Amino acid sequence: MTPPDEALPQERRFLGLSAGTWPRILAPLVMGLLLLGGWEWAVRHFAVPAYIVPGPVQIAQTLVKDWPTLSGSLAVTLRITLLALLVAVSAGVALSVLFSQSKWVEMTFLPYAVMLQVTPVVAIAPLIIIWVDNVQASLLICAWIVAFFPIVSNTTIGLNSTDRNLVDLFRLYGATRWQTLVQLRLPAAMPFFLAGLRISGGLSLIGAIVAEFVAGTGGASSGLAYRILESGYQLQIPRMFAALALISFSGVVIFLALSLVSHLMLRRWHESALKKDR
Incomplete structure (x- = not known):
């Protein structure tokens, strides 16, 4: 008898659209729609003013109306993040x-x-902005400080976790240190590195937002954090929520993109990405 996954067309198998995939997509989607629907109902039912909590519909309308401004700020924030x-x-x-x-x-x-990891970036960001004349460079340094440690920590653990028997085997066959690093240690550390990469992707966005809050840069180089501050000063709360929605959506997209990269790089050989037998 042909297993269910083998009966799928090749294209669907490549996309991972098996019977077990749909619940992972539909469950959070349905829950999100229910939460947004309950939010909209509560705002309308209790007549909550928009300057306190706007409804999802008004936030979406503001996002469409102010898209020319918000999209430019989104591009600035994403550039610093990446x-x-x-x-x-x-x-x-x-x-x-x-x-x-x-x-x-x-x-x-x-x-x-x-020390870089445990020092709050919000505490040292003002110093970095004072010391570095270029605002974009100072924002980049602040975001880098937040995203740096997970890469170092996870990759170092992966490199040091290489099977000692395999290291001895390479040494027995006369492999150089460079050959051992490239052909054994780096592939063995790949799952650890990719796990750190997924963490650092979100942290780099957080670092960029925090740095923008501290810098408070306006004009053409203003990011989404500045738009949130500006909207708060002007009591344009729907625009503030629209900017927050863009930040959250960007973080989700970054995490999903890095998770896809991790899956594609590990799916053929590592246990964490192989399909489990039912």
Whole structure:
């Protein structure tokens, strides 16, 4: 008898549209619609003023009406977020490789990486903005500080968790340190790195928003955080909620995109991405 997943067309199998996939899509979608419907009903039933809590319909209307302004701010915030994530990945992986190759380097620099993680970015962001003349560069540094540590921590753990028997086997066959790193340690650390990447994706967005709040930059270079501050000062609460909705939606999209990348890179060989037998 042909298993259910094997009976699906190749295109549907590639998209993962099996019988077990639809509940994962429909359950949160239905719950979200119920929550939005209850929110809209409560606002209308109790006649809550829009300057206190607007309804989802009014927020959607504001989003459409103010889209030219909000879309530009969204682009600014996303640019800082993605650049910070790119820098965090580049620097984090490079530093993790150094940590795995030298215990002295790890013992010397890891405490400073921990210090960056435990120091609230909202406390040091004003200093960074004062010290760095370029506002965009200061925002990038703040977002990078938040996103940096998960990459370093997870990748270092992955590199140090390589099977010792396989390391001895590589050494037995005369593999160089570079060959062992590229062909064994880095592939073994890939699941750890991708887990840290998913975490850092959301943290880079949080760092960008916090930095924008502190900077309070207006004009063409203003992000969504500034639009929230501006809307609060002007009591344009529907626009504030619209900006918040864009931030939340952006965070979800970033997480889903990075989860898809993780699945595509691990689906053929790692247990975390392989389909479990029923």
